[in-house]
Amino acid sequence: MTALAQRVPSRFLPVLATVILFVLAFGVGSVRYDGFASGQVIANLFIDNAFLIVLAAGMTFVILSGGIDLSVGSVVALSTMVTAAGLRAGWPVPLVIIAVLLIGSTLGLLMGLVIHKFDIQPFIVTLAGMFLARGLCFLISVESVSIKDTTFRDVATAVIELPGGVTITYNVIIALLVVLAALYVLHRTRFGRTVYAVGGNEQSALLMGLKTSRAKVGVYVISGFCSSLAGLLFSLYMLSGYGLHAVGMELDAIAAVVIGGTLLAGGVGYVLGGLVGVLVLGTIQTLISFQGTLSSWWTKIVIGVLLLVFIAVQRTMMRGRFRSLA
Amino acid sequence: MKNRLLWPLIALAALLVLNLVVTPSFFALRMQDGHLYGGLVDVLKNGAPTLLIALGMTLVIATRGIDLSVGAVAAIAGAVTCVHIGSSGDAGTAFVGMAIALVLCAVLGLWNGFLVAGLGIQPIIATLVLMTAGRGVAMLVTEGQIITVNNDPYRQVGAGFVVLPISILIALAVLGLVAFTTRKTALGMLIESVGVNPEASRLAGVKSKTIIWTVYVFAAVCAGIAGLMISSNVSAADANNAGLWIEMDAILAVVIGGTSLAGGRYSLTGTLLGALIIQTLTTTVYTIGVAPEVTLVFKAIVVIAVCLVQAPKARAALSFRKVAVS
Numbered sequence: 001m002t003a004l005a006q007r008v009p010s011r012f013l014p015v016l017a018t019v020i021l022f023v024l025a026f027g028v029g030s031v032r033y034d035g036f037a038s039g040q041v042i043a044n045l046f047i048d049n050a051f052l053i054v055l056a057a058g059m060t061f062v063i064l065s066g067g068i069d070l071s072v073g074s075v076v077a078l079s080t081m082v083t084a085a086g087l088r089a090g091w092p093v094p095l096v097i098i099a100v101l102l103i104g105s106t107l108g109l110l111m112g113l114v115i116h117k118f119d120i121q122p123f124i125v126t127l128a129g130m131f132l133a134r135g136l137c138f139l140i141s142v143e144s145v146s147i148k149d150t151t152f153r154d155v156a157t158a159v160i161e162l163p164g165g166v167t168i169t170y171n172v173i174i175a176l177l178v179v180l181a182a183l184y185v186l187h188r189t190r191f192g193r194t195v196y197a198v199g200g201n202e203q204s205a206l207l208m209g210l211k212t213s214r215a216k217v218g219v220y221v222i223s224g225f226c227s228s229l230a231g232l233l234f235s236l237y238m239l240s241g242y243g244l245h246a247v248g249m250e251l252d253a254i255a256a257v258v259i260g261g262t263l264l265a266g267g268v269g270y271v272l273g274g275l276v277g278v279l280v281l282g283t284i285q286t287l288i289s290f291q292g293t294l295s296s297w298w299t300k301i302v303i304g305v306l307l308l309v310f311i312a313v314q315r316t317m318m319r320g321r322f323r324s325l326a
Numbered sequence: 327m328k329n330r331l332l333w334p335l336i337a338l339a340a341l342l343v344l345n346l347v348v349t350p351s352f353f354a355l356r357m358q359d360g361h362l363y364g365g366l367v368d369v370l371k372n373g374a375p376t377l378l379i380a381l382g383m384t385l386v387i388a389t390r391g392i393d394l395s396v397g398a399v400a401a402i403a404g405a406v407t408c409v410h411i412g413s414s415g416d417a418g419t420a421f422v423g424m425a426i427a428l429v430l431c432a433v434l435g436l437w438n439g440f441l442v443a444g445l446g447i448q449p450i451i452a453t454l455v456l457m458t459a460g461r462g463v464a465m466l467v468t469e470g471q472i473i474t475v476n477n478d479p480y481r482q483v484g485a486g487f488v489v490l491p492i493s494i495l496i497a498l499a500v501l502g503l504v505a506f507t508t509r510k511t512a513l514g515m516l517i518e519s520v521g522v523n524p525e526a527s528r529l530a531g532v533k534s535k536t537i538i539w540t541v542y543v544f545a546a547v548c549a550g551i552a553g554l555m556i557s558s559n560v561s562a563a564d565a566n567n568a569g570l571w572i573e574m575d576a577i578l579a580v581v582i583g584g585t586s587l588a589g590g591r592y593s594l595t596g597t598l599l600g601a602l603i604i605q606t607l608t609t610t611v612y613t614i615g616v617a618p619e620v621t622l623v624f625k626a627i628v629v630i631a632v633c634l635v636q637a638p639k640a641r642a643a644l645s646f647r648k649v650a651v652s
Binding site for chain 2: 068114117118119120121123124125127128129130131132134135136137138139142243248251254255258264265295297298299300301303304305307308311312315
């Protein structure tokens with residue numbers, strides 16, 4: 001173990017800690033409950049959290065750049081609403097998908113522009129975006145709108161058989177593709193490196209001649225795009241559009257990213273960390289449902305505690321780093 | 327100072343005039359059984375919890391902090407009191423219950439203060455922990471049920487009258503208390519100095535950490551009292567929905583009132599105006615017959631407008647244009 005720790009670069013340690021946490025949580029479940037350690041339970045972690053994986057990928061970009069996006073949950077709700085209302089009005093499915101993705105990206109672009117051009121805190125701008133998106137949901141309809149379109153329902157219920165009799169949905173494939181794309185953009189493009197640089201030190205990045213403004217606005221467009229895509233996945237999952245869908249989901253996404261080892265101060269973190277963070281949250285939920293007697297609100301408390309532990313650890317790591325620099 | 331409060335005043339006046347146009351009887355006040363009724367009294371009564379929380383939030387924001395957990399704390403206060411009262415109807419039980427709840431809220435405030443001042447975690451994130459876990463705790467206290475009580479003394483807090491509704495009197499008393507202790511002593515200036523630069527204040531002999539602890543405890547206690555009002559008004563504790571999104575309303579009220587999110591200065595009169603504007607806006611949306619959920623859209627527009635007006639960059643752009651024109 002110590003030999004392994006020495007060989008792994010220290011920047012991977014937070015992600016590694018999360019992976020170990022995931023394995024531990026899953027191990028505890030496997031030992032305590034029959035049928036926990038099955039391929040299908042793992043597949044269900046992905047199926048039930050596909051939208052959260054996509055959200056976390058988008059949120060990773062924003063947090064890496066040193067910002068925060070509180071609007072994601074509301075944009076998910078708005079996307080389910082637009083999808084449901086669009087299909088009810090008889091729009092073809094491709095048109096609905098394009099409309100939803102455009103709306104999400106445009107909202108992200110607007111928020112990014114306001115944050116960057118007027119130098120207003122991301123927190124308050126995305127808070128306004130959160131209000132706006134939720135309000136727009138209710139402008140479309142105050143009631144829940146169910147999705148009856150047959151094409152959409154077919155995609156939602158279609159399953160893909162994997163070896164070993166494990167089944168997954170198309171949602172999982174899309175979520176994993178998003179993670180791959182995010183990995184590529186963050187590590188193999190100039191834009192991705194600029195995002196890290198801006199999060200590390202915006203002033204230095206600017207002085208180095210990097211296109212910081214494009215990165216600062218771009219991360220919110222990506223987050224908006226991911227939120228609307230997650231909204232599409234969520235409407236596939238719920239088969240309805242409703243203004244009260246995904247209340248508080250922004251907190252789950254932020255929690256997943258932080259538990260995945262991304263520093264809230266920006267500049268340090270990985271997309272895969274967010275993915276593992278989502279899996280940890282999903283495992284906790286599964287554990288609580290297998291346990292049976294614990295009520296679902298324990299999930300919130302456990303997430304809060306985990307969030308706290310990881311932030312505290314981050315804090316001490318940061319202090320350690322500054323001390324070693326001095 | 328006067329200039330800063332001019333715009334909120336105009337906005338409030340415009341909203342009131344709009345109400346007068348839609349409902350001509352809006353300003354009518356009438357006495358009935360020694361109780362004062364009327365549109366304006368309703369605005370004040372419904373706005374009392376928001377005003378209370380916004381007062382606590384003003385001081386927190388003045389130290390360059392933010393407290394997202396107030397809604398969850400309000401829910402916990404209502405839950406604890408209602409569980410303690412149970413089926414009892416006597417005043418003693420109600421007062422003991424409220425005292426327990428407020429002490430608990432003070433402890434939660436200490437916790438926030440510890441995370442921010444003790445561990446040095448960013449306020450948004452530190453209070454996010456309690457915002458996530460707090461609702462879980464409230465659910466735990468009420469065991470997931472909506473607890474209803476039938477206790478007349480407790481009902482007085484949120485629904486009682488002494489000519490004016492008691493909740494208004496409580497909120498105004500707290501406002502007076504805060505105004506007196508911070509503006510008639512050096513405390514207000516010390517809070518502002520911590521907001522400008524905590525480190526410099528510390529070097530100048532200001533006990534920065536103690537002041538930060540104090541404002542978070544005060545914010546939590548205000549949230550607790552507001553939670554008691556909300557729960558007592560309906561004689562029930564709803565862990566899920568009590569105080570939901572009230573932190574956003576409170577932040578909005580503070581920002582509208584001209585307190586800068588960057589810390590360092592605050593205006594209690596501004597916060598009072600801000601809280602009144604928000605409540606009047608909500609009332610207006612009701613009276614002109616738009617679905618109440620759509621209020622969120624208006625709030626989003628107000629947030630963005632106020633932030634743009636406050637942002638130095640936007641101001642610079644505006645004044646540049648003025649210079650160019652003249």
